[in-house]
Structure formats: structure tokens, C-alpha cells
Amino acid sequence: MFQVASYSTPFNMLPQQPRHAAAGAGHHCSSVQLPATLARPHYSEVSPSAIEAVSPDLAGVSPEYIRRSLRSETPQMLAGISALAPSHLPSILPKSHLPGALSVPVRSSSPSSRLFPTHVLAVSSTKSPSEQCMVFPIHALVLASHCAHLPAIPPAQSQLAGQSLVKLPVLPFALPSPPAFGIIHNFMYTHRLEPVFRSLLPVPAGFFQSITHETVLDTLNARETCMQLSAYLCSQEQGDLQKLTTHAVHVKELWQDMVALGIYSPDLWDAVDLAWRIIIGALTIAARNAN
Numbered sequence: 001m002f003q004v005a006s007y008s009t010p011f012n013m014l015p016q017q018p019r020h021a022a023a024g025a026g027h028h029c030s031s032v033q034l035p036a037t038l039a040r041p042h043y044s045e046v047s048p049s050a051i052e053a054v055s056p057d058l059a060g061v062s063p064e065y066i067r068r069s070l071r072s073e074t075p076q077m078l079a080g081i082s083a084l085a086p087s088h089l090p091s092i093l094p095k096s097h098l099p100g101a102l103s104v105p106v107r108s109s110s111p112s113s114r115l116f117p118t119h120v121l122a123v124s125s126t127k128s129p130s131e132q133c134m135v136f137p138i139h140a141l142v143l144a145s146h147c148a149h150l151p152a153i154p155p156a157q158s159q160l161a162g163q164s165l166v167k168l169p170v171l172p173f174a175l176p177s178p179p180a181f182g183i184i185h186n187f188m189y190t191h192r193l194e195p196v197f198r199s200l201l202p203v204p205a206g207f208f209q210s211i212t213h214e215t216v217l218d219t220l221n222a223r224e225t226c227m228q229l230s231a232y233l234c235s236q237e238q239g240d241l242q243k244l245t246t247h248a249v250h251v252k253e254l255w256q257d258m259v260a261l262g263i264y265s266p267d268l269w270d271a272v273d274l275a276w277r278i279i280i281g282a283l284t285i286a287a288r289n290a291n
Contacts, residue, residue: 148262230281
């Protein structure tokens, strides 16, 4: 099983772990202490050998060039995933009885311009004893070109049996939070920030009209806008500290998975920073109102 480093440090210990935790003062909520910011690990580029293992013809090619080139293939890759029959691609598999591969029928109505995934990730948690794995079809090159902390992925590729069946090797995988990996999985393909925010916390509908990396950076630099977003979140959750802390937990779990995988996309990190700032602000408002 592939297992990347687990960053499962509880919030009330974060300020004492400077490398993986907060800079600056924290926010106290009940018995939980939240850091003011979530620190980023030192940048590390993905392994050229990991890319070469899944795509030998790309040996020596810049990882950044590969990532940019993959964006033009996103529609075909997503079409390849969507073409797989859900009836034979379960969302959950038992950890103790993982098959070596899944043979998945291809839906007849799917478009012809498609790139099928090469593997299925069976993602279990490094933090809980759950016997279930969440299932994610993946293109190995997408994973290898975005994640710096991976061992080489086995070079096995999906095999098309005739025109109606795809055989996908199952790759056991362990991360701090399998659900949070769903956000990362979507982002690695689409690089869209709207689904990231929608998965983490409520924000005004207008905020999603044209959210880009530049929008996120501008918002981070606009104190008044951040305060308005925090007030909106606090209002949406009726000042409930427990609900607001749950949002913080979701962001923390995404952060843990990003650190563990070695994801260094600046736009995703800035989105996490903004989500965290909004939540800390909302908790501050709620705590002040409670007093």
C-alpha cells in the first residue's frame, strides 16, 4: 500500500509544531486552539522518475510543462472517467478485500474523444480504523505530475478489452482524509477554485461568478472583504461555534492531505489560506457575540 506522511496533529497542538502549523496568534474555541494561519511546507518539485515511470516518453520534460499540457486534455480525461459505468465502479471498497483490478464496462453513449483513467485509487485513512476505502479513478500522469511525495506508481495502464470494457488496476492508498482527497482529485483535473470553496464553506453566490486565482489574491489583500465574508459565514451558521469549527476541521483535513501529497499549486494554497482566514474571522465574530 502507498502511504504518504500523515499530519494528524490535533489543533490544540498546532502552535507547538512550527513546521507544519501556524504562524502568529491562534484562536481559541472551547478546548480547541486554532492557528491564525496554516503554514506551507517548503516547495519541492515532483519526481522526474515518478513521471517517467508512468509515461516513459516524457522523460526529461519539465513537470510544469506537463501540468500545463494536461489542462488541454482535461475534457477528454473527464470524459474517460464519466464513460465508466457507475454500476461497476463502486464509491467504496472494503479495505481488507481489495481486488487487484476492476473491469468496468464503458457506457455506449459516451463520446469517442476520451482518455480512460489508468488506475483506481482505493484511499483509506491514516487516522481512523475504518475498514472502507474511497474509490477514485485516476490518470497516473495527473497524479505523478502534481504530487511530490509519492513513490513511483506502478506502470500498469488501463487495458481496453474490445470496445466495451476497461480494466483498471486498483492501487491501495493511505491519506489523512480520504474525503478531502476528493477536492484535490477534482482540482488536479479542472484547476477550478469554485468547487474548492463550495466544498469547504458557504460564501455569497456572487463570489463564485468569476473566481480566479487573481480574485483570491485580491480578496486576501482586502481586509474589509474578508471581514464581510466572515460575517456572512457567521450569519449562515447562526453564530454556532460548533458548526464553524466543523468548517475549520474540513479545511485542516484538506491542508493535511496537501502537505502529505506534496501539492504545491499556488492557486490551491491561496484558496486554502482564504478559506481559513474567513473561518477564523467568523469564529472571532461568533465568540465575541457569545460574550
